Amino acid sequence: AGLDLCVHLVRRDHGPTIANAVARRLVVPPHRDGGQAQFVEAPVPADPGDDRLAASMSWALANLTAEITVARLARQAHMSPRTYLRHFARATGTTPIRWLIDRRVQASLPLLETTSAPIEEVAATVGFETAVTFRHHFAAAMRTSPSAYRRAFTGASGGAHAPGSGTT
Template structure:
């Protein structure tokens, strides 16, 4: 039986005896964390599931300092388990860290590395990927995190191959998820990996979530503010294009609005926006179509025409490239003003 770590201060209750045969899952608790992600893990792995007649999971909450862990909202979690318990678990889950600019503590780095060397499966939810990267576990590996932090993760840890488009990534012994709710997708995926699709689907139904969600993070990213380049001529052509997205637009037309040759315009546009005019136009048309899908009943064919695509086929192709899902699937997921049955 693992011996719980002890600290000075109030006497801690002894750690309860854990079933020897169960798959132990250790989730890390941080001071100042939101309990949503811990709740996800508890709901999926912590509740007993005797109806499945399989060896289920044995969940323990671990902290760098055992005892009370203050969390958002003035509450606190209490655990007798420290990093020694985390380092010996079969699955380790690191929820989002409160500060993505801070390095993980040396003690946490040691525990994560020890668990990984033992062959544990290491998972992160949202910004928890920063702790894994800080421990060096993601060097040379693919990983994801919340889209708002993806660029920072790639910049801070250049040896990590960051994919900001997916809801989660399974890289064998290292699994990472995007935003907090994507942690649910990852946890259900892990059950599917461990116990098969039937049990994973049953758990998903009880959580009232789909067993697998279409698309990736792109469908949740806030629409970017149009580029505001220093070059007034490029800025003027961008403003004009945004007001005429439904019309056929060419590089020559945009260059004419900027009083440049097409070649000069391409060079200045790329310098100002980091992309080409055609790619930018496609992305803006896709973004413009989202409100029509969310708020109206017009057909996909009508949406395509309204935002300037020649054919619905072209629209669907580019929508899938940008959003990693189809227009119809996006509409089902984000339709406003209509109730949905559980």
């Protein structure tokens, strides 16, 4: 309750953007709606240690809307796909596609928090082929739907979004 009050006071004094950042930092929801997952920013992964690998990851982040495959990432890193997979798993502890899906979900969060763009548009903006795929991966990562996430971050701050824009 004390943390909720703190987030409320920060929201009142400094606005919803700062309050949402504080809520994430404190690992509390920005607004209690009941039955929702906690929203925590993804931790920054350790430096991959391989410049080629880091360059391919940077390229992927800059091109989220492109069709990104392991073969394409491996070409960016000047490696064979098999070598790339091995180096990537060693550096990150995950697969390139899992990492990419997580980055796309993370990229969608500010769009859901600060825009009234329809879910379909948010999905396309971060590189998901369909809104259904986006919703599936978002729910798996965040334990809530994109619409519920948007409501949690805009409902408490009085943020407006177009009616029907947050359909699940």
